[in-house]
Amino acid sequence: MMKTKNLSRRHFMATTAATSLILGAGRAMAAEPIKTAGIYTVPVEQQWVSRIHKAALAAQGRGDIDYSFSENVSNTDYARVMREYAEAGNTLIIGEVFGAEQEAREVAAEYPNVAFLMGSSFKEDAALSNFSVFDNYIQDASYLSGIIAGAMTESGNIGMVGGFPIPEVNRLMHAFMAGALEMNPDIKFQVSFIGSWFDPPKAKETAFAMIENGVDVLYAERFGVSDAAQEKGILAIGNVIDTQADYPETIVASAIWHFEPTLDKAIAEVQAGSFSAGDYGAYSFMNEGGTSLAPLGTFDGKVPAAALALVAQREAEIRSGAFSVTINDNEPSSS
Known part of the structure; x- marks a missing residue:
């Protein structure tokens, strides 16, 4: 089930700021938390997802993001949940699309002002500039x-x-x-x-x-x-x-x-208005x-x-x- 928060003036301002940053606006508003959603096909207690969730909670704790998430989302329902979060004003969406690769990329194409950072077995596509991939290269x-x-x-x-x-x-x-x-x-x-x-x-x-x-x-x-x-x-x-x-x-x-180096890099790119298609896999390497x-x-x-x-x-x-x-x-x- 999707976990939501009441829409407050502060959350509205965070959403507006993050959207502007994606569009390349100035850095003056970067201090506002980026409204961020996580979409997971398994419980957040599961090994792999727990590391993404942990990093997101840490980023929220220091004020970089305003984080909500959905767990146990089926592959057949993944695209719908992506759209709901995009429509709700999230400007950074993280998750894992191993079983919904094509559908996820189609949704991302519908929301060019939203940054998507997704676990994937495939690489980024330069034609889909708001969709980046990662994997746990450990x-x-x-x-x-x-x-x-x-x-x-x-x-x-x-x-x-x-x-x-x-x-x-x-x-x-x-x-x-x-x-x-x-x-x-x-x-x-x-x-x-x-x-x-x-x-x-x-x-x-x-x-x-x-x-x-x-x-x-x-x-x-x-x-x-x-x-x-x-x-x-x-x-x-x-x-x-x-x-x-x-x-x-x-x-x-x-x-x-x-997962912290991977997420922190994406947050910095969104804050700078420079998020683009990329492969974040290297941020899982030991030297990173x-x-x-x-x-x-x-x-x-x-x-x-x-x-x-x-x-x-x-x-x-x-x-x-x-x-x-x-x-x-x-x-x-x-x-």
């Missing part, structure tokens, strides 16, 4: 978490459970696998996709099957995987968020996504502050020193540009 931290997984497995058998084999999932899995193989070239992988972004029971059952087949470390791309690992007493590597507090004896490390490896926490002192030394070396090289993690968007397969 392969840098995924690679580092793979090094740790490669050091922690005893069976040399790692299971990987993902939602869908789309580029933003595939690249993280490949980076994780590459990191694990650098640590231990003999590791084998079991890879499976559950066909859902939010189905913890199915993810858990898939993980159980992998455990029965000999894995002792799981890559938890979806909710539910860590529950299976915890119940069976094996280890897991987290993705996008840090859930070690919930699984203190299970989650060894996690590749964290920080878009990703990091979560602290080891309860596993401090339990990860082999050789792995930690390699993580430190590779992280320094990634930040300096001396080492680049390969971006492979192809569907991964079991080995």
